[in-house]
Amino acid sequence: MECVVSLEGLASSQHGQLKYAAAFIDEHIRDIRINNNHIYIKHESAKSNEAIETQVRRLIERFSHGDFGFKENVLFEHRVDTPYQGDIIQELVEKKVIKVLEPGLFIFREPFSSLMRFLDYSFMSKIAGRFSDVKEESYPAVIHADTLNKTNHFTSFPEHIHFLTHLREDLDIIESFSQTIREAGGWKQEAPLDLNEAMPKPKFTMNPSTCYHCYEGLQNETLEGDGIIVAAISKCHRFESRNHSDFGRLLDFSMREIIFVGKPDFVKENRLRSIEYLKELAAEWNVDSMLEIANDPFFTNDFQTKASFQRNQEMKYELRLTIPHINKSIACSSVNFHSNTFGNAFNIKMGKRNAVTGCVGFGIERWAFAFLAQYGLDEAQWPAAFREQYHAWQQKSL
Structure with a gap:
């Protein structure tokens, strides 16, 4: 119908x-x-x-609902007549560079996998490396539901959440589950299983955003000086239903973030620096792109209020790269200012006041998809600066 x-x-x-x-x-x-x-x-x-x-x-x-006057503003544009106009996803599948397991869930092979590693190396060396005393951290792919609750993710983005659970620690349940699977001839979606009885309420979810673990790790701490800068990359997971068929909207993806936690001026100044570094990189690599004011896709009835507040306070910027084949752009990086939202939630102190936070994020797979959508797999067509840096990195990586 x-x-x-x-x-x-x-x-x-x-x-x-x-x-x-x-x-x-x-x-x-x-x-x-x-x-x-x-x-x-x-x-x-x-x-x-x-x-x-x-x-x-x-x-x-x-x-x-309501007229909140979204503030539209493009901060930066770098327009390029790129040489590739084809369907890069179809080409990557045909050449077996990617294997589509289902919409939004891919296996990445060479050269895409190398391009992802090069991009992350570049974001660390060309952007994170320009800040002094960056601390690099490593995070798990799962996050405690109590931690996610403190970020208001359950109420702002409930549709995204991948819950993580297990069979109850009960010998009868475990053996019954195994026997049911065996009798059904293996795991099947329609197998007669009562998972509500077999599994407890989830204690963990898959992590939807890299920076949440940073704030969790600083909970109840008092920071010294003006603040800290943390760099981390982790696998993130967001369920987005049929939207996974959209270009670049993945179920499982890699998010590199540079996170600022500290006094308001410290966070704001470093956030502005990251914007300049991001603009310089887009121009240096000659990618067709624009940086604009944006908002998170809140899945709540107060969407307009939250989104308008973000836009009018310029709390979120997105660097969008053009996908010529579909004549649209996708957000590949975001630069965010959270005020004291997470400082309050996790009791992170700067002296007697709660810290403010901000971050700049890089979707590694999205950057790779968008770059190839503009320049294709033929390295001879790549921008000279990008090609030279990629080859230098390959030599260094041998």
Whole structure:
């Protein structure tokens, strides 16, 4: 079936947010598109079209409620006529450079895997390395639910969360589970298993953001001087339903972050420096890009209030790289200022006051996808500076 709903009254700037959120209306939605100010939703749900439409209108109300005057501003543009216009995902699959396990979940092979390592090396040496006394840390891929609760992730982005649990420590449950799998001929989604009884309430989730572990590690500490700068990379996980079919929107991805924790001036000044370094790198590598004010995709009824506050206070910037084949751009880096949100949540002190925080993040796979989408796999077509630095890194890595 197909449900069609008019978007009259919803600003075009919110169409993308609506399309993203609509994927979570029902697990049997198969396709979503927006055309001629209407949203078209194909589904195999037991719900009627009227029920689907009611849910869509709930979302339209969420994203159109009130006029908060989104502040639109492009801080930087570097425009390039890039040589590659093809479907890089299709080419990478055909050449077996990537293996698609399911939408948003890939195995990366050479040369993509080397390109990812080079990009991370470059972000560390060309950006993180320009800050003094950077401390590098290593984080697990899982995070305690209590920690995630302190970041308000459960209420701001509930749709993202991958819960992590296990079979109960009960011999009867474990043996019954194993026997049921055996009788079913192996693991099957439709196997008659009562996992609610077999598994306890999750204590952990997969980590959705690198910087959360940094704040957790500083909990109840008092920092000296003006603050600290931490660099870390970790695997992050976000469930985004059918949106994983969008270019670059991964289920499992690598996020390098440079994190600032300290006094307000310390965090703000270093954040501004990171913006300049990011702009310099985009120009040096000659990637078609722009840096603009942005907001997080809050999945809450107060979306407009939160998003508008972020934009009007310029708390989030995104560096977006163009994908020529689809004539769109994707966010590959973000530069964030959190004020004292995490300092308060984790009781991180600067003297008698709670610390403020900020960070700059680099989506490693997104950078690699976007660069190849502009320049292709033929290294002869790559920008000279990027190619030379990549080859120098390869020699150093041998």
